[in-house]
Amino acid sequence: xxxxxxxxxxxxxxxxxxxxxxxxxxxxxxRASRFGEYVESILDSIPDMILxxxxxxxxxxxxxxxxxxxxxxxxxxSGMHLNAVADIDMGKASxxxxxxxxxxxxxxxxxxxxxxxxxxxQGEQCTIIVAKDDSGMATELKKKIDDLNSSYxxxxxYKEMMEESYEEFKKVSKKKDEFVSMVxxxxxxxxxxxxxxxxxxxxxxxxxxxxxxEKYLGITIRETERLNRLVSQILDLSxxxxxxxxxxxxxxxFSEILKIADENIRQRAEAKGLSLxxxxxxxxxxxxxxxRLIQIVLNLVDNAVKYTEHGSILVSAKADGTDIMFSVSDxxxxxxxEHFNKIxxxxxxxxxxxxxxVGGTGLGxxxxxxxxxxxxxxxxxxxxxxxxxxxxxxxxxxxxxxxEKITGN
Amino acid sequence: xxKIMVVDDEESMRELIRAIMETSGYSVTTAVDGxxxxxxxxxxxxxxxxxxxxxxxxxxxxxxxxxxxxxxxxDIKVMFLTVTTFSDIRxxxxxxLTVSDYVLKPFDNEDFLKRVSKxxx
Numbered sequence: 053x054x055x056x057x058x059x060x061x062x063x064x065x066x067x068x069x070x071x072x073x074x075x076x077x078x079x080x081x082x083r084a085s086r087f088g089e090y091v092e093s094i095l096d097s098i099p100d101m102i103l104x105x106x107x108x109x110x111x112x113x114x115x116x117x118x119x120x121x122x123x124x125x126x127x128x129x130s131g132m133h134l135n136a137v138a139d140i141d142m143g144k145a146s147x148x149x150x151x152x153x154x155x156x157x158x159x160x161x162x163x164x165x166x167x168x169x170x171x172x173x174q175g176e177q178c179t180i181i182v183a184k185d186d187s188g189m190a191t192e193l194k195k196k197i198d199d200l201n202s203s204y205x206x207x208x209x210y211k212e213m214m215e216e217s218y219e220e221f222k223k224v225s226k227k228k229d230e231f232v233s234m235v236x237x238x239x240x241x242x243x244x245x246x247x248x249x250x251x252x253x254x255x256x257x258x259x260x261x262x263x264x265x266e267k268y269l270g271i272t273i274r275e276t277e278r279l280n281r282l283v284s285q286i287l288d289l290s291x292x293x294x295x296x297x298x299x300x301x302x303x304x305x306f307s308e309i310l311k312i313a314d315e316n317i318r319q320r321a322e323a324k325g326l327s328l329x330x331x332x333x334x335x336x337x338x339x340x341x342x343x344r345l346i347q348i349v350l351n352l353v354d355n356a357v358k359y360t361e362h363g364s365i366l367v368s369a370k371a372d373g374t375d376i377m378f379s380v381s382d383x384x385x386x387x388x389x390e391h392f393n394k395i396x397x398x399x400x401x402x403x404x405x406x407x408x409x410v411g412g413t414g415l416g417x418x419x420x421x422x423x424x425x426x427x428x429x430x431x432x433x434x435x436x437x438x439x440x441x442x443x444x445x446x447x448x449x450x451x452x453x454x455x456e457k458i459t460g461n
Numbered sequence: 462x463x464k465i466m467v468v469d470d471e472e473s474m475r476e477l478i479r480a481i482m483e484t485s486g487y488s489v490t491t492a493v494d495g496x497x498x499x500x501x502x503x504x505x506x507x508x509x510x511x512x513x514x515x516x517x518x519x520x521x522x523x524x525x526x527x528x529x530x531x532x533x534x535x536d537i538k539v540m541f542l543t544v545t546t547f548s549d550i551r552x553x554x555x556x557x558l559t560v561s562d563y564v565l566k567p568f569d570n571e572d573f574l575k576r577v578s579k580x581x582x
Contacts, residue, residue: 237515240544244567245473251570252480268480271473 101154101163101183106176109134109142118183123157138183140165154183234399238282238414242275249275285415289398292422299341299426301451306336306369306376313349313367321357321365328357331368336376339451344423351416352380352443359441360384371449378445387435395433396421428452463581466507467491468498468524469542470516474566478511481570482577495519499527502534509561509581514543525558540580542566 092115095102101118103111114122114129122129122137134142139160140152150167153160166182249268252258259265291297310330321328338345349367356365363383370377387395394400399414424431429447465487467478475491482489490505492498494516502510510528514521521541528534541555541563555563561580564573 237544240566241471241474244544245471245477247567248477248481248570252477252484255484258484271476275473 103134103181103183104178105134105181106178111137112178121154121156121161138163142167142179231398235286238399239279242279242282245275246272246279282415285419288419289415292419292426297426299344301339301341304338304340304342304345306338307332309345309349310367310369312346313353316350317353317357324357324361326357326360327364329364329366331366333370336369336371336449338376338447338449340427340447348420348423348445349378351420352445355416356380356382356384356441363440374449376447376449378447379442381440381442383440386437386439386441387433388437425454428454428456462486462488463509464488464490464505464507465577466498466501466505466510468495468510468516469513470494471513474513474542481573485574495521495524498524502528502537507537509538509540509577511540511542511577514541522554522558525560529558538580540564540577
């Protein structure tokens with residue numbers, strides 16, 4: 053047997069030399085207990101929680117951190133079963149790190165356990181468990197997940213917005229396509245007539261017959277005028293859509309507008325045997341674009357003449373507070389109720405074969421409505437099929453853009 | 462004398478085709494839209510129907526479908542008139558409707574007559 057005594061101890065302790073065996077055992081136990089203290093203070097200085105359990109999972113040792121977390125004194129914790137203080141699957145824990153919870157004074161703390169099974173000096177199996185508080189990590193992880201979630205929902209929001217915009221774009225684009233195809237149709241039809249009748253007129257036999265020639269030339273001129281009207285209206289719509297319609301706002305006497313309409317339309321009305329009456333109590337002044345105002349009034353009065361075969365047309369204008377109330381009443385064909393909500397739609401005509409005959413393009417009213425809205429006005433109608441129609445127009449006398457708020461005065 | 466029915470909501474187109482056809486010795490009747498056409502086909506039996514594709518109410522295609530679904534009018538020859546240069550002339554659909562030909566507006570009068578006589582053969 054060899055003795056492992058340091059020379060310093062041997063030399064300072066003479067009795068050790070005298071009674072080597074007794075010195076040896078006393079020193080050993082003293083050192084062992086001191087070593088135990090060292091170990092304990094080392095364990096207590098570790099911030100991680102440390103528990104040692106026996107083969108039955110009864111706690112036989114603990115460190116300060118563990119006791120503090122569990123709120124237990126050293127004497128209380130020894131002998132407790134592991135299950136009373138921690139929720140951990142020991143079967144898994146013996147193979148390395150495993151997550152679980154510690155039943156601490158402040159509730160359940162998410163914990164990462166690391167366990168090592170050893171055999172102690174007495175040959176007993178025990179397990180050293182190191183438990184690391186995971187709540188900090190968990191909080192951080194949770195925060196990251198929350199951040200991710202909010203970014204995701206934000207992204208999802210964007211995605212939905214994009215999808216909505218895309219749907220909107222598709223709708224607008226489809227409407228535009230339909231419009232272009234309608235425009236092509238509307239433009240090509242008079243073109244086809246002009247082309248065809250011109251070709252027919254090239255024929256000597258056709259041309260030499262005055263009646264036929266008159267008829268074909270008449271259609272050609274009529275279709276040219278229609279084409280011209282269509283192009284102007286399409287340009288108007290395009291300007292409205294692009295927001296580039298220039299308005300020259302000036303102070304206008306509304307009775308002057310009615311006079312112009314009268315001069316333009318009276319002949320046509322009287323040719324059909326219709327009475328045309330204009331009613332205006334006095335001069336009403338309005339801030340507006342003269343050309344556009346004439347366009348609106350002419351369109352409405354012209355429509356009334358076109359769609360009326362018998363009776364009368366009454367055009368009236370009067371001041372109503374800060375507005376002008378304008379109306380055009382006829383005793384014409386009227387609008388069937390099923391067409392009420394489509395009357396201002398582009399290219400919409402109640403009876404296209406009839407309206408074509410009277411020179412309609414299906415764009416007039418849609419343009420009127422859009423210009424009226426540019427003047428912050430309102431247009432609507434009342435109609436009884438077979439009895440007649442009245443179009444009403446309310447325009448503010450003081451010009452304001454559609455996006456301008458109404459001020460107190 | 463071959464009988465032609467022109468179906469177009471445009472008066473000027475009806476007038477034009479009538480003028481072209483009549484100077485070439487055809488007999489021409491007209492209808493102002495799909496419904497009018499179906500109605501008139503109860504009494505008339507034209508050799509060829511020249512029909513505009515884009516009409517208010519029933520479209521040209523819908524009208525032809527109706528003509529084809531009636532045993533009495535099923536075999537009437539149809540020629541389409543259209544202004545369309547877009548892809549809505551689906552050849553497979555036209556084939557399904559057994560339409561003889563389709564003519565784009567505006568057209569050349571001579572070419573139009575040639576196509577009509579070809580369709581009538």
